[in-house]
Amino acid sequence: MPASSNETKSKIATGPNAPGVPKTDPIIIADNVTRHFGGLMAVDVEHLEIQRGIITALIGPNGAGKTTLFNLLSGFDSPNSGKWSFDGTALAGIPSFKVSQMGQVRTFQLTKALSMLSVLENMKLGAKGQSGERLWSSILPWTWRKQDDEIEAKAMDLLARFKLDTKADDFAASLSGGQRKLLEMARALMSDPSLIMLDEPMAGVNPALTESLLEHIVDLKKHGMSVLFVEHDMQMVSHIADWVVVMAEGKVVAEGPPSAVMKDPAVIDAYLGSHQGTDLGVVTGRIDLPDLSKSKGSK
Amino acid sequence: MDFLGILSQTASWILRPETIAYALATMGLAVHFGYGGLLNFGQAGFMLIGGYGYAISILSLGWPWWAGILVGIGASIIFAFILGLPTLRLRADYLAIATIALAEALRLIVQSTMLDDVTNSADGLGGYHEGFRSANPFPPGTYGFGPWTYNEAELWIRVFGLILLGLAIWGVWALMRSPWGRVLRGIREDEDAVRALGKNVFAYKMQSLIIGGILGTLGGVVLVLPSAVVPQVYLPSLTFFLWTILLLGGAATIWGPVLGTVIFWIVYSFLGLFLPEMVNAGWIPGVTPSQMGVVRFILVGVALMLIVIFRPQGILGDKRELSFNARK
Ligand SMILES: Nc1ncnc2c1ncn2[C@@H]1O[C@H](COP(=O)(O)OP(=O)(O)OP(=O)(O)O)[C@@H](O)[C@H]1O
Ligand SMILES: [Mg+2]
Numbered sequence: 001m002p003a004s005s006n007e008t009k010s011k012i013a014t015g016p017n018a019p020g021v022p023k024t025d026p027i028i029i030a031d032n033v034t035r036h037f038g039g040l041m042a043v044d045v046e047h048l049e050i051q052r053g054i055i056t057a058l059i060g061p062n063g064a065g066k067t068t069l070f071n072l073l074s075g076f077d078s079p080n081s082g083k084w085s086f087d088g089t090a091l092a093g094i095p096s097f098k099v100s101q102m103g104q105v106r107t108f109q110l111t112k113a114l115s116m117l118s119v120l121e122n123m124k125l126g127a128k129g130q131s132g133e134r135l136w137s138s139i140l141p142w143t144w145r146k147q148d149d150e151i152e153a154k155a156m157d158l159l160a161r162f163k164l165d166t167k168a169d170d171f172a173a174s175l176s177g178g179q180r181k182l183l184e185m186a187r188a189l190m191s192d193p194s195l196i197m198l199d200e201p202m203a204g205v206n207p208a209l210t211e212s213l214l215e216h217i218v219d220l221k222k223h224g225m226s227v228l229f230v231e232h233d234m235q236m237v238s239h240i241a242d243w244v245v246v247m248a249e250g251k252v253v254a255e256g257p258p259s260a261v262m263k264d265p266a267v268i269d270a271y272l273g274s275h276q277g278t279d280l281g282v283v284t285g286r287i288d289l290p291d292l293s294k295s296k297g298s299k
Numbered sequence: 300m301d302f303l304g305i306l307s308q309t310a311s312w313i314l315r316p317e318t319i320a321y322a323l324a325t326m327g328l329a330v331h332f333g334y335g336g337l338l339n340f341g342q343a344g345f346m347l348i349g350g351y352g353y354a355i356s357i358l359s360l361g362w363p364w365w366a367g368i369l370v371g372i373g374a375s376i377i378f379a380f381i382l383g384l385p386t387l388r389l390r391a392d393y394l395a396i397a398t399i400a401l402a403e404a405l406r407l408i409v410q411s412t413m414l415d416d417v418t419n420s421a422d423g424l425g426g427y428h429e430g431f432r433s434a435n436p437f438p439p440g441t442y443g444f445g446p447w448t449y450n451e452a453e454l455w456i457r458v459f460g461l462i463l464l465g466l467a468i469w470g471v472w473a474l475m476r477s478p479w480g481r482v483l484r485g486i487r488e489d490e491d492a493v494r495a496l497g498k499n500v501f502a503y504k505m506q507s508l509i510i511g512g513i514l515g516t517l518g519g520v521v522l523v524l525p526s527a528v529v530p531q532v533y534l535p536s537l538t539f540f541l542w543t544i545l546l547l548g549g550a551a552t553i554w555g556p557v558l559g560t561v562i563f564w565i566v567y568s569f570l571g572l573f574l575p576e577m578v579n580a581g582w583i584p585g586v587t588p589s590q591m592g593v594v595r596f597i598l599v600g601v602a603l604m605l606i607v608i609f610r611p612q613g614i615l616g617d618k619r620e621l622s623f624n625a626r627k
Contacts, residue, residue, distance in 0.1 A: 074495070076491065076494075076495075095494075096494045096495065097494045097495075097496075097497050097498055097499050097500065098497075100494070100495055100496060100497035101497040105495065105496070105497070106495055107495070108491070108492070108495070112489045112491060112492035112495075113489075113492075114484075114485045114488035114489055114492060114493075115488055116484070116487070116488055116551075117481070117484055117485060117488060121481055121484075121485075122485075124478070124481065125481055125482065125485050125493065125496055125498075126496050128497055130478045132477050132478030132479060133477075133478045133479050133481075133482050133498070134479065135474075135479055135506050138473070138474055138477035138478060138479030138480070139470065139473040139474060139477065141473075141477065144477065144478060148478060184492075187496065188495075188496075190496075191496065191497060
């Protein structure tokens with residue numbers, strides 16, 4: 001495993017670790033963004049800044065509004081109020097595909113593999129600025145052939161990284177659930193985004209591969225990409241995140257470096273639970289602690 | 300029973316203007332549905348625009364025949380915008396409803412006495428052939444052999460139709476193997492995923508609707524080249540025949556529409572000739588020949604069901620698709 005990258009040299013926040021603390025170099029700024037479904041306030045974020053060039057984790061209980069916030073930030077849903085910007089550009093009213101073209105690319109919690117396209121075609125679709133995607137040049141192959149070959153080479157590189165290269169010519173429909181997650185993430189990387197937003201990228205991915213992909217994500221950061229990801233796996237969060245934002249019931253309830261956030265009583269209460277770090281068997285009572293078994297005695 | 304006569308007549312359907320017209324219009328549906336996932340249940344409307352656009356430009360405006368084709372194309376682009384602008388941002392079903400409704404509206408309008416001067420209402424249009432025939436490069440004479448024997452006018456219609464069909468096949472092939480086609484097929488699978496990758500999904504769907512519509516329009520032109528424009532042709536059943544052909548041949552294939560059309564017309568015309576003969580020969584008692592005509596439609600319906608159940612990817616579809624039919 002790579003050395004913990006939590007100790008980022010440069011400063012991230014400009015003040016104490018409180019919800020909405022301003023960042024030194026924010027790539028996303030959201031102000032008073034709200035979204036309600038009927039009477040339910042799914043997202044109610046007063047102020048949130050996401051720092052550029054680091055890995056930010058977004059955590060919180062089921063139904064906290066993480067995915068909804070992703071949808072709002074990426075233009076897939078529009079808020080009932082508020083304003084938000086990406087890289088200095090206000091995003092209100094900008095359609096999702098333009099947001100993506102600006103360099104903010106997201107993946108979905110419920111994977112969206114394009115089933116009846118091959119894995120390689122899925123990947124190539126992710127590349128930006130393809131001249132062959134314009135109607136008129138598309139029927140003139142010599143205008144796009146070279147670019148397409150370059151894109152293919154890049155796609156094969158990434159596929160190898162994600163252990164999918166042997167599947168390149170198979171329909172994406174034939175992939176397993178975890179492989180689809182991987183494909184979606186790899187596909188998003190094809191566009192060299194400046195910010196990649198991953199909604200539970202490692203759900204269902206085996207531990208060995210998770211480890212190598214985490215290295216890859218850390219690598220991406222080194223090359224200047226910002227990463228925002230949702231994840232329930234606290235090990236992964238503390239392992240690679242430089243900063244953690246905690247949501248509960250639509251609000252940002254805490255943020256800070258992972259080590260600090262995990263000790264925050266509010267976070268433990270709302271999300272982690274008091275048995276954090278203890279064996280689940282102990283919590284559910286299936287395994288007796290040694291001292292308890294002595295005092296109770298076994299039947 | 301004149302079995303040889305039936306076979307020979309049936310064989311002639313392999314190369315008729317109707318066959319070429321249906322193949323063109325079905326290629327249009329392939330661009331819509333097979334590659335783009337767009338549900339167009341109004342392809343008959345695009346064909347109507349082709350036929351009427353062609354005839355009206357010549358008869359009412361006095362324009363040359365080729366300008367009539369261009370008018371049809373222009374009108375079908377406008378029609379595609381009318382269909383697409385309000386519906387393509389919504390769920391797929393809205394386009395389906397809009398297409399079936401507007402195609403019927405078009406037919407009822409040209410059939411009504413409202414525009415009698417121009418459309419000749421229910422009687423349709425004829426007598427617009429002079430320009431096209433005078434452009435015929437073939438000298439008078441008899442061409443071909445057996446069931447495929449034509450005079451120069453019949454030959455010219457077929458050659459012209461085949462040129463259009465050839466261009467359409469090449470065009471669809473060139474589009475679909477390109478990155479543009481990749482985006483379109485991606486949209487068919489999941490448009491949000493394609494949006495997330497920075498593609499303007501609405502624009503691609505609109506382009507697909509226009510291109511497939513133009514192919515329907517060209518089919519409509521070829522359909523009226525031999526004789527007349529008849530409004531009763533453009534019933535919804537025309538669209539559903541095209542859908543049968545599309546699913547038979549393979550929706551997301553280049554040659555599927557052509558193969559499907561040929562098979563469809565062979566079976567359809569054979570049944571049309573053979574079923575009444577069976578009655579006449581006394582093989583099926585208690586049924587009139589015209590009642591057997593209905594049986595033909597029933598058999599087409601049954602065939603469609605069998606295709607969808609047993610070979611949903613069509614004759615030419617990718618076999619691997621079968622294993623993933625349970626998707627969604
Ligand atoms: N389209 C919708 N219509 C109605 N309610 C919705 C809709 N989308 C989300 N919600 C509600 O908004 C709340 C936040 O949902 P969201 O999907 O953002 O949660 P989440 O934090 O991503 O949870 P999880 O960790 O389970 O993915 C939930 O209570 C959910 O029921
Ligand atoms: Mg979620």
